Amino acid sequence: MSDRQTVSKLVRQAQLGLDKIINHVDKEYKGIGLEIFNVIEHEKAFYEFMQESGMGLAGQRSEGAAHLAYETIDQDWVFRKKLMAYEKSARITDEAQRFNLYTEMVMRTAKELQKAHRARMDYDMANVLNNGFDATDHAGPDGKALFSATHTIAKSSSVGNNLLSQDFDADALEQMLILVDNFLNPDGLHSDYEARTLVFPVALQFEVKRVLGSEFRPGVADNDINTVYGTIQKNMKWKRLTDTDAYFLLTDADNGLLLTKNGKMEARVVEDPYTPDILMHTMQYYRAFFQDWRLGVASAGV
Numbered sequence: 001m002s003d004r005q006t007v008s009k010l011v012r013q014a015q016l017g018l019d020k021i022i023n024h025v026d027k028e029y030k031g032i033g034l035e036i037f038n039v040i041e042h043e044k045a046f047y048e049f050m051q052e053s054g055m056g057l058a059g060q061r062s063e064g065a066a067h068l069a070y071e072t073i074d075q076d077w078v079f080r081k082k083l084m085a086y087e088k089s090a091r092i093t094d095e096a097q098r099f100n101l102y103t104e105m106v107m108r109t110a111k112e113l114q115k116a117h118r119a120r121m122d123y124d125m126a127n128v129l130n131n132g133f134d135a136t137d138h139a140g141p142d143g144k145a146l147f148s149a150t151h152t153i154a155k156s157s158s159v160g161n162n163l164l165s166q167d168f169d170a171d172a173l174e175q176m177l178i179l180v181d182n183f184l185n186p187d188g189l190h191s192d193y194e195a196r197t198l199v200f201p202v203a204l205q206f207e208v209k210r211v212l213g214s215e216f217r218p219g220v221a222d223n224d225i226n227t228v229y230g231t232i233q234k235n236m237k238w239k240r241l242t243d244t245d246a247y248f249l250l251t252d253a254d255n256g257l258l259l260t261k262n263g264k265m266e267a268r269v270v271e272d273p274y275t276p277d278i279l280m281h282t283m284q285y286y287r288a289f290f291q292d293w294r295l296g297v298a299s300a301g302v
Helices: 002-024 094-098 102-130 170-181 202-212
Strands: 038-041 046-052 075-082 084-092 195-200 234-237 247-251 257-271 278-290 296-299
Touching: 075 278, 084 102, 102 257, 102 278, 170 195, 170 202, 170 247, 170 296, 195 202, 202 234
Parallel strands: 038 257, 195 234
Antiparallel strands: 046 075, 084 278, 195 247, 247 296, 257 278
16 A cells, blocks of 8 residues: 555656656757747637738829729638647656666656647648648648749739749849748738848858858949848748758748647656556647638749
């Protein structure tokens, strides 16, 4: 009976220790994704958003003239993503308890559990960009890949283009900036989005520095002005990008890259019903995806 009480006491201590350590190290394992994704917390098992086609420019009415006709706001599409469950568990053995390794093991295990979740979340967010050229399995609300030259515009005969086929250099960035400036909203009006962040894989880090690191154009004999110098607010190397040639110029679109979450990470410590071991279990619900293709322009290289 005394042994059982001892194990129960260890379980309670482990639960308190696990909660405290997870909350303490919550900020230690944040990847690039949380800097560029908009995090939305809600209580549902899914995230749903409806995009409306919007309205065009306001009309001008002369004095005494008849009022203009009312315009309808049509539904463009309805978008729904269900949340996914992610979990990670660990075991503190009877030997770790018997030989007084318990306290040290709780601390180490809690940090590893937290890191496992953070790393998985960062991988999931990176895969939104990694899969951004695939319209077969990763199409967006308009049925197109995230990066496409044929996005539909609800109230315009034009198509939206946020795809470039060019290796990274200064000229490619110029073309990307032009594409961003030509973005149209669903109502057919020009958007006010601006390019903010360049995201690139490890293989391009030195080329990015050559292109953006000087106010003069690199690789030329005379001092030509580097037209893209100072145009990008932030450059971010993301180690989880899989294509060594792909790079992404992200805008300030609010509903672009999204991470929806249902609550914080849950942690439970229980006794193993079949052994003297203690089980530490963590779980959280979230989903990383994109909603508005105007979140940026990308190129997979050539």
